[in-house]
Amino acid sequence: MTTHQSELNGFAKGWISYDLRPLEKLIKTNMMADQLTQQQQQQSRSRKSKALSGGTRAPDFTLRSTPDQFVSLSEFRGQPVVLAFYPADWSPVCGDEMALFNEVLPEFQNLGAELVGISVDGAWCHAAFARDRKLHFPLLADFEPKGEVARQYGVYRDGEGVSERALFVIDAEGIIYWSYVSPVGVNPGANGVLSALEDLENKKAAKESEPKELKETR
Amino acid sequence: MKGAQTDDIPATRLTVPVARRDHIQGPLDAPVTLLEYGDYECPACGQAFPMIKAVQERLGDTLCFAYRHFPLTNVHPHSEHAAEAAEAAGAQGKFWMMHDILFENQDALEDEDLVRYAAALQLKARRLIAEVEAGAYATRLREDFMSGIRGGVNGTPTFFINGIRYDGARALSALLEAVTVPPVG
Numbered sequence: 001m002t003t004h005q006s007e008l009n010g011f012a013k014g015w016i017s018y019d020l021r022p023l024e025k026l027i028k029t030n031m032m033a034d035q036l037t038q039q040q041q042q043q044s045r046s047r048k049s050k051a052l053s054g055g056t057r058a059p060d061f062t063l064r065s066t067p068d069q070f071v072s073l074s075e076f077r078g079q080p081v082v083l084a085f086y087p088a089d090w091s092p093v094c095g096d097e098m099a100l101f102n103e104v105l106p107e108f109q110n111l112g113a114e115l116v117g118i119s120v121d122g123a124w125c126h127a128a129f130a131r132d133r134k135l136h137f138p139l140l141a142d143f144e145p146k147g148e149v150a151r152q153y154g155v156y157r158d159g160e161g162v163s164e165r166a167l168f169v170i171d172a173e174g175i176i177y178w179s180y181v182s183p184v185g186v187n188p189g190a191n192g193v194l195s196a197l198e199d200l201e202n203k204k205a206a207k208e209s210e211p212k213e214l215k216e217t218r
Numbered sequence: 219m220k221g222a223q224t225d226d227i228p229a230t231r232l233t234v235p236v237a238r239r240d241h242i243q244g245p246l247d248a249p250v251t252l253l254e255y256g257d258y259e260c261p262a263c264g265q266a267f268p269m270i271k272a273v274q275e276r277l278g279d280t281l282c283f284a285y286r287h288f289p290l291t292n293v294h295p296h297s298e299h300a301a302e303a304a305e306a307a308g309a310q311g312k313f314w315m316m317h318d319i320l321f322e323n324q325d326a327l328e329d330e331d332l333v334r335y336a337a338a339l340q341l342k343a344r345r346l347i348a349e350v351e352a353g354a355y356a357t358r359l360r361e362d363f364m365s366g367i368r369g370g371v372n373g374t375p376t377f378f379i380n381g382i383r384y385d386g387a388r389a390l391s392a393l394l395e396a397v398t399v400p401p402v403g
Contacts, residue, residue, distance in 0.1 A: 096373045099293045104367055134292040187372040194367065 050154040051166055051181045058083075058170045059152040063140035064123045071116065071140055074174070080113040080200050081170050082193055085155050087162040087184060089121045089129035089139075097165070097187045102135050104190040111197040113169075116140055120147050120162055155181060169196040172204075230370035230383040240284045241313050243274065248282035250397050253378040255286050255366040258301060258320040259294035259327055262388065263375045267321040269390045273397055281397065285317065286362040288374050296327035298359070303332045305355035306346040312339050 052058070062072040073081070086097060098117055101108075108115050117139040121129070126139035142149045142163065150156040150163035157164060167188060169178040178196035182188035236242065236251050254270065256263040274283055287304075289297035300320050307316030319335045320327065332350060336343035349355070366376065370383050377384040379396055386392045 099290050100367075100372055102292050103290055103363070107364065107367075136292075189370055189372040190367050191370055 051164070051179050052153050052168070052176055054176055054178055056176045058168065058174050058176050059149075060174075061149045061152065063118070063142060063149060065116075065138040065140055066127060067123045071138055073170070076114055076170070077174055078172050080111070080172055080177070080197055082108060082113055082115045082197075083153070083166075083168040083170065084115065084117045085150055085153070085163040085166040085168075086117060086119050087157075087160075087165060088119055089125050098129075098135060098139075099133055100187065101190060102133065102137065104194070105136055107190075107194060108197065111194070111201055113197050113200075118142050118149060118163070120150070157184075167193055169193055169200070171200055230385075232365075232378045232381040232383075233368045234365040235381060236282065236284045240286065241308060241317070242282055242284045243314060244282040245279060246282055249280050250277060251282045251284065251378075251380050252397055253284045253286065255288035255362075255371045255374060255376045255378075257287070257289045257294055257297045257374045258304070259297040259324060260290070260374045261324065264321055264324045266375045266388060269388075269393055272390055273393055276394060277397060286366060287359045288363055288366045288371055288376070289359065290374070298353075299329060299332060299350050300327045301359050302350040302353060302355050303335070303346060305358060306349040307336065307339065307341055309349070310341045310346070312341060315339050316341075 058073060060073045062070050065071040084097070084101060101115060101117070105115055115137040117135070117137065119126075119139070120142050121139075122143045123141045126141055129135075130139050140149075146161065147156045147163060153166070153168065155164040155166040156162075165182045165184050165186070165188065167178075167180045167182070168176055171177045177200055178192070180188060180192050232253065236246070236253050238246070240253075252270070252273065254263075254266070256266075270283065274281055287301040289301050291298045304313055304316045304320060307313055316335060316339060319338070323331065323335070329347065329350070333343050333347055336346040369378070370376075375388075377393070384393070384396055386396055
């Protein structure tokens with residue numbers, strides 16, 4: 001009698017108990033994997049809300065802008081600054097986004113703002129990328145400790161080791177005015193940034209005209 | 219100060235509607251308006267060029283096609299002069315002829331080439347090149363560009379069908395389907 005037949009016979013008689021532990025283990029593993037996927041999906045859904053939002057003080061940082069120069073956020077105090085986090089130099093969409101912002105840069109500057117790009121790439125990589133694309137604004141290297149600034153702003157993609165494609169408009173006092181996290185493969189465009197900067201301009205103009213009116217009424 | 223809402227979605231609706239200021243082919247009041255934001259040195263725009271021709275042929279007078287400039291001048295060093303040349307040709311009544319020549323010759327967009335095309339179209343070549351060199355239409359190009367930025371143009375080519383950004387595939391079949399059942403703008 002072969003083993004197979006004996007098993008069948010045993011099964012028919014109802015006294016053989018199969019070792020179900022491997023199967024149970026498999027089912028458990030699958031369930032855990034499912035839960036994990038759900039968690040990941042939730043994480044990716046909640047990613048947007050993790051990003052620092054309007055009204056929050058922008059965490060200060062100092063990052064390399066070239067192999068021998070550093071830029072601190074606090075240097076921009078007194079004027080709005082746009083932080084454009086992007087996943088990586090050279091990848092096609094990033095190129096498009098940075099190329100687009102490069103073209104819109106004069107409009108940002110007309111609104112009194114400066115622009116910086118930030119990714120986890122190193123300063124030498126940034127230098128080559130900026131030269132190739134003829135970028136007229138600094139790229140900062142969030143390189144060591146890797147992604148530290150992106151983490152502070154809530155836009156680091158754990159497990160992937162890059163930042164989200166995220167935009168922050170910070171006002172002259174260093175408070176985040178507007179932020180936006182775009183799907184990683186989608187170029188967010190410059191319209192949202194321009195609207196935010198125009199808002200800031202309008203508020204500034206309104207503020208400046210206030211004391212004057214007061215003087216007049218006195 | 220109260221900050222703006224995080225996650226505001228940038229607009230994907232045309233903010234400056236197609237009008238007399240634009241270069242158009244077909245009646246301005248056609249039921250379907252297809253607007254392209256393009257760059258003469260952009261390879262993807264070059265690929266879209268014959269598709270647009272096919273769409274125009276298919277729809278005939280029911281289509282108004284408009285073109286606005288969206289040159290990415292830093293990555294496409296010839297795009298600005300090419301767009302200026304199209305405008306300069308337009309000033310002499312031949313915008314669309316120059317437009318076609320530029321898209322058909324994307325790998326030859328040096329200033330000398332522009333002079334050649336001007337001559338081929340029997341334009342006043344000296345006037346054209348003087349205008350190109352002076353950036354005579356820079357304001358117009360910037361207007362086009364910024365109208366795109368405000369409407370959600372993030373790269374080229376970007377199409378708007380009756381004022382709504384077309385996010386579908388860059389394939390003739392998809393484009394034809396989209397213009398046949400256009401969204402109400």
